[in-house]
Amino acid sequence: MLRSSDLLTIGDLARRTGLSVSAIRYYEKRGLIEPLRTGGNQRRFLRSDIRRLSFVLIAQNLGLSLGEIERELARLPQGRNPSQRDWERISTGVRAAIDARIATLEKTREDLTGCIGCGCLSLKKCRLYNPQDKWGEGGAGPRVLR
Numbered sequence: 001m002l003r004s005s006d007l008l009t010i011g012d013l014a015r016r017t018g019l020s021v022s023a024i025r026y027y028e029k030r031g032l033i034e035p036l037r038t039g040g041n042q043r044r045f046l047r048s049d050i051r052r053l054s055f056v057l058i059a060q061n062l063g064l065s066l067g068e069i070e071r072e073l074a075r076l077p078q079g080r081n082p083s084q085r086d087w088e089r090i091s092t093g094v095r096a097a098i099d100a101r102i103a104t105l106e107k108t109r110e111d112l113t114g115c116i117g118c119g120c121l122s123l124k125k126c127r128l129y130n131p132q133d134k135w136g137e138g139g140a141g142p143r144v145l146r
C-alpha cells in the first residue's frame with residue numbers, strides 16, 4: 001500500500017529532476033511516466049519516476065531520440081525502481097545506438113577529406129551529400145540548396 005509520503009507532486013518532481021512542469025507533462029503525454037491520480041484528480045508521481053526522468057535527460061544528452069528513449073523505457077518496470085539487471089538490459093540497447101552514431105561520425109570525418117565544401121552537390125566525387133552524383137542528373141549548380 002502506498003503512503004502519501006511515497007508520492008511526489010508534479011512540483012516536487014520538477015525540483016528533484018530539474019525539469020520544468022511543462023516538460024514533465026509532455027513526458028507524461030508521451031507515456032514515459034504514468035502518474036497516479038488523487039481523489040481530487042491531482043497528479044502524484046512515484047519516487048521511481050525521478051530515475052525514469054533522469055534516464056530521459058541522460059539519454060538525450062547522449063544523442064538518443066525521444067523515440068529511442070521511449071523504446072528503452074518501455075523495457076523498464078513501472079511502479080518500482082529499476083534493478084541493476086534492468087539497467088544492464090537497457091544499457092545494451094543504448095550502447096548499440098551510441099556505437100552506431102560513433103560509426104556514422106567516424107565515416108563522416110573520413111569523407112570530409114574529399115569534400116571541398118563548395119555546396120554545389122553535383123560533383124561526382126562528393127561522397128557526403130551526393131553519392132553517385134544523384135543530383136548531377138538535373139544539371140549543375142546548387143539547385144538543392146536554393
